[in-house]
Each structure stands twice: as structure tokens, then as C-alpha cells.
Amino acid sequence: MATANKNLSDYDKNAIPSAKDFRFGIVVSEWNDKITEGLFRGAEFALLDCGAAPENIIRWNVPGSFELIYGAKKMIETQNVDCVITIGCVIKGETMHFEFVCEGVTQGIKDLNVLSDVPTIFCLLTDNTEQQSIDRSGGIHGNKGTEAAIAAIKMAFLRQQANSRFHFDTQKLLSEHQYQIEEGKKRLEK
Numbered sequence: 344m345a346t347a348n349k350n351l352s353d354y355d356k357n358a359i360p361s362a363k364d365f366r367f368g369i370v371v372s373e374w375n376d377k378i379t380e381g382l383f384r385g386a387e388f389a390l391l392d393c394g395a396a397p398e399n400i401i402r403w404n405v406p407g408s409f410e411l412i413y414g415a416k417k418m419i420e421t422q423n424v425d426c427v428i429t430i431g432c433v434i435k436g437e438t439m440h441f442e443f444v445c446e447g448v449t450q451g452i453k454d455l456n457v458l459s460d461v462p463t464i465f466c467l468l469t470d471n472t473e474q475q476s477i478d479r480s481g482g483i484h485g486n487k488g489t490e491a492a493i494a495a496i497k498m499a500f501l502r503q504q505a506n507s508r509f510h511f512d513t514q515k516l517l518s519e520h521q522y523q524i525e526e527g528k529k530r531l532e533k
């Protein structure tokens with residue numbers, strides 16, 4: 344079992360960019376709220392520990408994990424965030440609903456990452472028992488919310504670097520193109 348080999352709360356601040364310049368959205372499912380509150384606390388603590396400003400952490404609640412998709416989409420559209428963390432806990436019941444919710448949320452969050460420029464972090468517990476959820480939201484295996492917060496900082500930084508390099512390259516290309524135009528004008532004037 345992979346989680347048994349890596350405590351979800353372990354991180355090295357020296358290997359993580361500062362979060363001080365980033366703005367984070369966190370969308371939290373109210374289903375299994377004892378678990379999702381624990382995940383949120385783990386995420387919030389890690390973001391603050393890595394330098395995020397409290398005012399740069401925007402939290403919205405949604406009814407269940409399936410609504411994380413729409414909540415994250417609207418968070419991206421309206422809150423000028425650098426990264427979104429979606430927090431939910433799906434626990435197997437008697438029917439196939441578990442599989443459909445888990446798959447639906449997985450595909451929806453994946454789609455947001457494909458279609459949007461803002462990364463969305465997948466902090467969804469998909470457990471067979473409540474004890475497995477307890478163990479992963481601040482229990483013996485650590486806190487998946489902490490893991491998600493570290494991923495959010497790293498992805499916000501990656502996005503910033505990628506977009507700034509793109510911006511730099513674009514500006515560089517435009518200035519070179521402008522130089523060629525000017526040189527061509529000079530040749531025409533001779």
C-alpha cells in the first residue's frame with residue numbers, strides 16, 4: 344500500500360518555493376465533513392507554514408465531492424487564484440454510487456487541468472472505510488491535505504515560471520521582429 348511507505352504530511356520547506364506571492368482557492372466538500380475539515384486544516388496549515396498570506400487563501404464549501412468540479416471552475420473564473428485545491432472524501436457504501444462519484448470527480452478535475460491555465464489539485468480520499476479516511480486526514484498516515492498544499496505551491500510556481508518564460512520569449516521575439524521591420528524600412532529609404 345503506497346501510502347504506508349510515505350507519510351502524507353512529510354515535506355521539506357527548503358525544497359519548496361515560498362508561497363508568499365501566490366493566491367490559493369480551496370473548495371471543500373461537506374460530505375464526511377469531519378474528514379474534510381481535517382484535510383482542510385492540514386492544507387491551510389501547510390500553506391501558511393510555507394509563507395502564504397491568510398488573506399490569499401479563499402475557501403468555498405460545496406455539498407459533495409461531485410460539486411467540487413463546478414466549485415473549482417467558478418473559483419478559477421472569479422477569484423484570480425494561482426492554484427485551486429479540491430478537498431473531498433468519498434467512502435464506499437452499498438451501491439455502485441461510490442465508483443461513479445470517484446470516477447466523475449477524477450475526470451472532472453482532470454478536465455479542469457486540461458482546459459484551464461490554473462492548476463487544480465486533486466485532494467480526494469476514495470476509501471473503503473471511514474477508518475482509512477481518518478488515517479489519511481491527520482491520522483497514522485499523515486494528512487492528504489498537507490500533501491495537496493505542497494503540490495499546490497509547486498504547481499503555482501511552475502505556472503508562474505512557465506508563463507513568465509513564455510512572456511519573456513514572446514517579448515524577445517516581438518522585439519527582434521520589430522528590429523527586422525526597422526532595418527527593412529532603412530533599406531527601402533536608401
Ligand SMILES: Nc1c(NC[C@H](O)[C@H](O)[C@H](O)CO)[nH]c(=O)[nH]c1=O
Nearest residue numbers: 372374406407408409431432433434
Ligand atoms: N456518498 C458521497 C457523496 N455523494 C454525494 C455526491 O458527491 C453529490 O454531492 C451528489 O450526488 C449530488 O450531486 N459525496 C461525497 O463527497 N462523499 C461521499 O461519500
Ligand SMILES: CC(=O)[C@@H](O)COP(=O)(O)O
Nearest residue numbers: 434435436437438440441
Ligand atoms: C459514495 C456514495 O455516494 C456512497 O457513500 C452512498 O452510499 P450507498 O452506495 O450505500 O448509497
